[in-house]
Amino acid sequence: MPDKKDFIIKDKRMFAEGDPEKQDQETKEETAKPSNEEVKASESEEAAAPEEDKTDYQLPKINFATFIFSLNSSVLLQLGLIDDPATGKKTKTLPLAKQTIDILGMLEEKTRGNLTKDEENMLKNILYDLRMIYVKEKG
Secondary structure (H helix, E strand, O other): OOOHHHOOOOOOOOOOOOOHHHHHHHHHHHHHOOOHHHHHHHHHHHHHOOHHHHOOOOOOOOOHHHHHHHHHHHHHHHOOOOOOOOOOOOOOOHHHHHHHHHHHHHHHHHOOOOOOHHHHHHHHHHHHHHHHHHHHHHO
16 A cells, blocks of 8 residues: 655646645645554554564575576466465466566567677577477467
8 A cells, every 4th residue: 555655746736826836835744744544554554564574585696597587487387387386386377478488588689699608598598498388388
């Protein structure tokens, strides 16, 4: 749920009474102060959040290879070859798998000439494997 204090409403309409700049300032002041209900709601959301959300996770270093491996894992999940971590079940969503494979193909095309030889070979091999698995699954 978006927090209302992050939004600034600026009305640029001309009014018959009052200065529009003064009205803008009043609007900013009103939106900058959260109401008591908003403060209580945000406190209750924080209290209701599980402790897991506050834990620092060790994530891998982000680079081109980890990005491609992430998309590869998504396709394997969408093809129903690995369990969905949220449900623990395998679900097959072929249109979504095809779209993700197409995204990898677009990345191969758009990054041509800008990748290291290892990155280029990795992307080429992953794409080949995923396309073959997709054709087999589509049957």
